[in-house]
Amino acid sequence: MPVQPFSYGHLPRHGQHPKSHVMSAALLSGFLTSLSLILAIGSQNAFVLRQGLRREHVGTVVAICALSDAVLIATGVAGFGAAAQALPWLGQAMRWAGAVFLLVYGALRFRAAWQGGEALIPESGAPVPRRRAIMTCLLLTWANPHVYLDTLMLIGSVAAQHAPHEGAFGAGAVAASLVFFAALGYGARVLAPVFRQPRAWVVLEVVVGIIMWAIAASLVIDR
Numbered sequence: 138m139p140v141q142p143f144s145y146g147h148l149p150r151h152g153q154h155p156k157s158h159v160m161s162a163a164l165l166s167g168f169l170t171s172l173s174l175i176l177a178i179g180s181q182n183a184f185v186l187r188q189g190l191r192r193e194h195v196g197t198v199v200a201i202c203a204l205s206d207a208v209l210i211a212t213g214v215a216g217f218g219a220a221a222q223a224l225p226w227l228g229q230a231m232r233w234a235g236a237v238f239l240l241v242y243g244a245l246r247f248r249a250a251w252q253g254g255e256a257l258i259p260e261s262g263a264p265v266p267r268r269r270a271i272m273t274c275l276l277l278t279w280a281n282p283h284v285y286l287d288t289l290m291l292i293g294s295v296a297a298q299h300a301p302h303e304g305a306f307g308a309g310a311v312a313a314s315l316v317f318f319a320a321l322g323y324g325a326r327v328l329a330p331v332f333r334q335p336r337a338w339v340v341l342e343v344v345v346g347i348i349m350w351a352i353a354a355s356l357v358i359d360r
Contacts, residue, residue, distance in 0.1 A: 163302040167309025170295055171210070174287045175317055180239060180352060181277045181284070183345045185318055189325025190341070194270045199322040201271065205278045206288065206314035213293030214307035236353040238280045242273075243349030250342035253335065283352070 175182070181202060188198045278284060296306040331337055 160302050160305045163299040163305040164309040166299065167292075167296070167306035168313040171292060171310035171313035172317060174291065175206075175314060179283060180242065180281055180349055181274075182321060183348050184274060184277050185321050186325050187341065187345060188270065189322040190328060191265075192326065193265055194267050195322045197267060198270060198274050199318045201274045202278060202318045203311075203315040205275075207311045209284060209288035210292055210307055210310045210314070213289040214296040214303050214310075216293065216297075234280060236357050238276060239349045239353035242277070243346040243353065246342045246346035246349065250339045250346065253339070
């Protein structure tokens, strides 16, 4: 379903500068448009949630996701979304590479669940090295074709409709990404008591694996 920009057609209030009103509307539109795109459960969101539940490198993971989104959103707003349109093979290459990666990552999650809950208890299980968490987060972010579709293509095209205030739209989109990932990573701690039970971790790993494979299947089917 195509994403439509949020528009505000009412006139500015008395005493409010028209230019300031338009920029504020672009900022809010960018925030809401970006938030509507990243709210859906995906491989990146599932990984952030998992790290938040384990309380491992949450700040690092949140920062990587938010900064990566900021770079991609800025690129899309600057007009680089035209590159994918000019190079038809680029979209297909990202699609198949992402599908393979998601299949492998999903298989790893199923294997972790098969090992049993004891290996998944965050307090007793071996902590994931920061370097491995960083590499996994980078791969889930930059090897996911949906990330490029959302940021470079969709957000880039919607931002163009707010000219000459694309910068304000982009700032709102970046802010939405930061707020979402921070809330997802640190808010996951509220669920920590539930996931002290080994069975809950097994269920989480299975759900994450299913999500990964479902996304991979959608990439292949939609080719």
